[in-house]
Amino acid sequence: GQNIDQPTEMTATEGAIVQINCTYQTSGFNGLFWYQQHAGEAPTFLSYNVLDGLEEKGRFSSFLSRSKGYSYLLLKELQMKDSASYLCAVRSPSGGSYIPTFGRGTSLIVHP
Amino acid sequence: GAVVSQHPSRVICKSGTSVKIECRSLDFQATTMFWYRQFPKKSLMLMATSNEGSKATYEQGVEKDKFLINHASLTLSTLTVTSAHPEDSSFYICSARDLGQGLDNEQFFGPGTRLTVL
Numbered sequence: 253g254q255n256i257d258q259p260t261e262m263t264a265t266e267g268a269i270v271q272i273n274c275t276y277q278t279s280g281f282n283g284l285f286w287y288q289q290h291a292g293e294a295p296t297f298l299s300y301n302v303l304d305g306l307e308e309k310g311r312f313s314s315f316l317s318r319s320k321g322y323s324y325l326l327l328k329e330l331q332m333k334d335s336a337s338y339l340c341a342v343r344s345p346s347g348g349s350y351i352p353t354f355g356r357g358t359s360l361i362v363h364p
Numbered sequence: 365g366a367v368v369s370q371h372p373s374r375v376i377c378k379s380g381t382s383v384k385i386e387c388r389s390l391d392f393q394a395t396t397m398f399w400y401r402q403f404p405k406k407s408l409m410l411m412a413t414s415n416e417g418s419k420a421t422y423e424q425g426v427e428k429d430k431f432l433i434n435h436a437s438l439t440l441s442t443l444t445v446t447s448a449h450p451e452d453s454s455f456y457i458c459s460a461r462d463l464g465q466g467l468d469n470e471q472f473f474g475p476g477t478r479l480t481v482l
Contacts (some may be wrong), residue, residue, distance in 0.1 A: 275417050292478070359405075
């Protein structure tokens with residue numbers, strides 16, 4: 253089966269740095285995604301990791317360790333608009349379909 | 365990035381009626397589209413995978429006779445919630461994958477449809 257775990261809620265201060273962790277146990281692995289979702293809106297793509305290491309994209313970075321089944325999303329220089337839910341999704345070659353399974357999401361609240 | 369649209373964005377209906385939701389890929393062809401349901405403060409739950417020109421593949425626990433999926437063209441998939449009940453009220457989101465870019469690509473999500481069944 254697939255199991256993806258991430259914290260339910262986190263709070264941080266504007267201008268600070270926050271790290272959102274994601275651990276997973278899946279049948280096979282074919283990439284990990286991070287999405288941002290504002291309330292009432294569809295998820296938007298943030299990052300994709302398939303190899304170990306850190307991928308940096310502006311204020312956002314994502315890290316992956318396949319041996320540990322672990323990833324994190326790092327947000328720097330937090331802005332109020334970063335308040336959203338952050339979804340970790342793992343893709344596995346289940347049945348050949350390569351469909352990502354989503355975690356419950358981490359609700360990030362950024363306060364002044 | 366690629367654009368996926370959904371229509372309608374919001375619908376309110378009476379219990380027992382049917383509701384059709386459209387999902388379109390606007391600037392790419394999607395042989396596969398996905399339908400998700402999301403309850404408040406919950407994760408996206410995959411309902412079914414919609415394949416162009418063939419029957420949809422439903423996830424365990426999803427009633428295929430209640431959630432009818434049609435993928436008639438490479439740019440359009442529809443989800444019909446038949447005989448809707450209040451418990452079907454949810455946020456329905458579709459996504460599409462541009463398989464022309466291979467497997468190592470992202471899914472593009474539509475803006476979602478908020479269904480409220482009275």
